[in-house]
Amino acid sequence: MISKSQIKLITSLHQKKYRIKHDLFFVEGTKVIQEFYGAGWEIYALFSTEEIDFVPDGKVTLISEIELKKISALKTPNKALAVFFLPTKKPIENFNFSIALDGIRDPGNMGTIIRLCDWFGVKSLLCSKDTVDCFNPKVLQASMGSLARVEVHYLDLENYFEKNQLPVFGAFMEGNNVYREKLPRKAILLMGNEGKGISAKLETYLSKKISIPQFGVEQQTESLNVAMATSILLSEFHRSTEM
Amino acid sequence: MISKSQIKLITSLHQKKYRIKHDLFFVEGTKVIQEFYGAGWEIYALFSTEEIDFVPDGKVTLISEIELKKISALKTPNKALAVFFLPTKKPIENFNFSIALDGIRDPGNMGTIIRLCDWFGVKSLLCSKDTVDCFNPKVLQASMGSLARVEVHYLDLENYFEKNQLPVFGAFMEGNNVYREKLPRKAILLMGNEGKGISAKLETYLSKKISIPQFGVEQQTESLNVAMATSILLSEFHRSTEM
Incomplete structure (x- = not known):
C-alpha cells in the first residue's frame, strides 16, 4: 500500500x-x-x-x-x-579527461552522454547551468544505471575554463578533421547545444575546433545528433590510449 | 479540409x-x-x-x-x-562498404543508424527481415530526412553472406579491440539485435569479431546502445580513408 x-x-x-x-x-x-x-x-x-x-x-x-x-x-x-x-555536492575531482556540455537540452541526449561517460571511464561530466538536470526521469531512463557511477557537475563553464589549464577541444561543424588531429590524453571535450552549438562566450576558451568529416557526397545532412557526435569524438580521444 | x-x-x-x-x-x-x-x-x-x-x-x-x-x-x-x-524495390548496388542489421527492433536506433549511414556516405543498408520497417513513423522521426538518401534493403542475410565476397565484421561484446585492428576499406559491418546480439546462424559468416573496449575500471555497464556502437565502429572504418 x-x-x-x-x-x-x-x-x-x-x-x-x-x-x-x-x-x-x-x-x-x-x-x-x-x-x-x-x-x-x-x-x-x-x-x-x-x-x-x-x-x-x-x-x-x-x-x-x-x-x-x-x-x-x-x-x-x-x-x-x-x-x-540527491547526492551531496562534491568538488570536481582531478581528471585527465572530461566532457563539458554547453546547454544540452534533450533528456535522451543527456542520458546517452552519461552512458558513454560510464563506458569510456569519464568520471566527471561538467555541465553549464542551463543543461538538462541529470535527475530528470527521462534522463535516467536513457542513462540506465550509468548515473550511479558518473559525477555530474553543474557550474559556470566560463569561470571554470578561465582557471583550468587543460586544453579544451570544441565540436564544430567547421573544425579540423578529427581523424587527422593528434589528440592529447589530457583534455576537455566541449559539446554544444543541439540547435545553437557552442556559445560565443565559451568559444574564446577553445584550444582547437574539431569536426567529424561528412563522407556523403551531397552534404545534405544537417548535422550529426550531439549524442552520436559525442560517441565518435570520445572514441577518438580514447583510441590513442589503446594504440 | x-x-x-x-x-x-x-x-x-x-x-x-x-x-x-x-x-x-x-x-x-x-x-x-x-x-x-x-x-x-x-x-x-x-x-x-x-x-x-x-x-x-x-x-x-x-x-x-x-x-x-x-x-x-x-x-x-x-x-x-x-x-x-513507397519506392520501387531496386537491386542492391555495388558498394565498397555497407552496414548489415540483424534484427534491430527499436525505431529510434534504426532511425539513428540511417542518419549515420547518410553522414558517412553508406548508400545501402542491408537488413534482416525481422528488422523494424524503415517507413515506420518513429523511424522516420529519428532519421529526419536521411532516409531520402539511403537505400534500405530487407533480405535474407544468411543467403546474402553466403554469396557475397566481402569480409563481414561483427560487433560483439567480446571481440578483438577495434582500435588495434587494421580495418579494410571494403567490408560489411554487421550489428546485432539490442538484446540478443548477432544470431548464431549469421555468426558463421563473420571474418572477424570486433569490440569497442570498455575503459571504465569497474566494468559494470551492460553494453553500449547499438546506435552508439554503430557510430563508433562506422567512424573507425571511415577514419582509415582519411588518414
Missing part, C-alpha cells in the same frame, strides 16, 4: 524544483535500483510489485501494478521504483 | 501492413518533406497548415492544426504531413 501523500511526493519529483526542495529523486527498474544502491547511494523508500531482498526490509513497500502506474514516469512501469536522496 | 476517408487512409499508414497494402507512407515537417521531394520521391498528397510552394498546387491541401493532429504521429505536429509512394 502506498499512501496519498507518498504518491503526491513522488509525482512531484518528476519536476526539478521539487527534487531540489525535497532533496530526493527516483529511479525505476530493479536492476537500475540495484546499481544505484550497490554504488552506495542512500535510499529513502522503495516501492515494488515484487519482493526485494537487497535493501533493508523497512525501506520496501509492496504495491500493486495500479499503484506503481500512479507514481511511474514510464508508459510501461518496470516492477519497482526507488526514491533516493 | 481533409476528408474522413483521407484521415482513415493516413492513420492506417501508421501500421506496416497498410503501408504495404496502399503502397504509401508519410513523413512530417516541411523541411523533411522537401528533402524527400527534392531527392525525387513521388508525392501522393500533402497536407499543410501553411502555404507550400515547392510542390504542384493540385497536391497540396490546406488543413487546420486540429485536422493535422488527427493524422500526425507526433505529439506536437509539425505544420505539414506528406504522403509519398
Whole structure:
C-alpha cells in the first residue's frame, strides 16, 4: 500500500524544483535500483510489485501494478521504483579527461552522454547551468544505471575554463578533421547545444575546433545528433590510449 | 479540409501492413518533406497548415492544426504531413562498404543508424527481415530526412553472406579491440539485435569479431546502445580513408 501523500511526493519529483526542495529523486527498474544502491547511494523508500531482498526490509513497500502506474514516469512501469536522496555536492575531482556540455537540452541526449561517460571511464561530466538536470526521469531512463557511477557537475563553464589549464577541444561543424588531429590524453571535450552549438562566450576558451568529416557526397545532412557526435569524438580521444 | 476517408487512409499508414497494402507512407515537417521531394520521391498528397510552394498546387491541401493532429504521429505536429509512394524495390548496388542489421527492433536506433549511414556516405543498408520497417513513423522521426538518401534493403542475410565476397565484421561484446585492428576499406559491418546480439546462424559468416573496449575500471555497464556502437565502429572504418 502506498499512501496519498507518498504518491503526491513522488509525482512531484518528476519536476526539478521539487527534487531540489525535497532533496530526493527516483529511479525505476530493479536492476537500475540495484546499481544505484550497490554504488552506495542512500535510499529513502522503495516501492515494488515484487519482493526485494537487497535493501533493508523497512525501506520496501509492496504495491500493486495500479499503484506503481500512479507514481511511474514510464508508459510501461518496470516492477519497482526507488526514491533516493540527491547526492551531496562534491568538488570536481582531478581528471585527465572530461566532457563539458554547453546547454544540452534533450533528456535522451543527456542520458546517452552519461552512458558513454560510464563506458569510456569519464568520471566527471561538467555541465553549464542551463543543461538538462541529470535527475530528470527521462534522463535516467536513457542513462540506465550509468548515473550511479558518473559525477555530474553543474557550474559556470566560463569561470571554470578561465582557471583550468587543460586544453579544451570544441565540436564544430567547421573544425579540423578529427581523424587527422593528434589528440592529447589530457583534455576537455566541449559539446554544444543541439540547435545553437557552442556559445560565443565559451568559444574564446577553445584550444582547437574539431569536426567529424561528412563522407556523403551531397552534404545534405544537417548535422550529426550531439549524442552520436559525442560517441565518435570520445572514441577518438580514447583510441590513442589503446594504440 | 481533409476528408474522413483521407484521415482513415493516413492513420492506417501508421501500421506496416497498410503501408504495404496502399503502397504509401508519410513523413512530417516541411523541411523533411522537401528533402524527400527534392531527392525525387513521388508525392501522393500533402497536407499543410501553411502555404507550400515547392510542390504542384493540385497536391497540396490546406488543413487546420486540429485536422493535422488527427493524422500526425507526433505529439506536437509539425505544420505539414506528406504522403509519398513507397519506392520501387531496386537491386542492391555495388558498394565498397555497407552496414548489415540483424534484427534491430527499436525505431529510434534504426532511425539513428540511417542518419549515420547518410553522414558517412553508406548508400545501402542491408537488413534482416525481422528488422523494424524503415517507413515506420518513429523511424522516420529519428532519421529526419536521411532516409531520402539511403537505400534500405530487407533480405535474407544468411543467403546474402553466403554469396557475397566481402569480409563481414561483427560487433560483439567480446571481440578483438577495434582500435588495434587494421580495418579494410571494403567490408560489411554487421550489428546485432539490442538484446540478443548477432544470431548464431549469421555468426558463421563473420571474418572477424570486433569490440569497442570498455575503459571504465569497474566494468559494470551492460553494453553500449547499438546506435552508439554503430557510430563508433562506422567512424573507425571511415577514419582509415582519411588518414
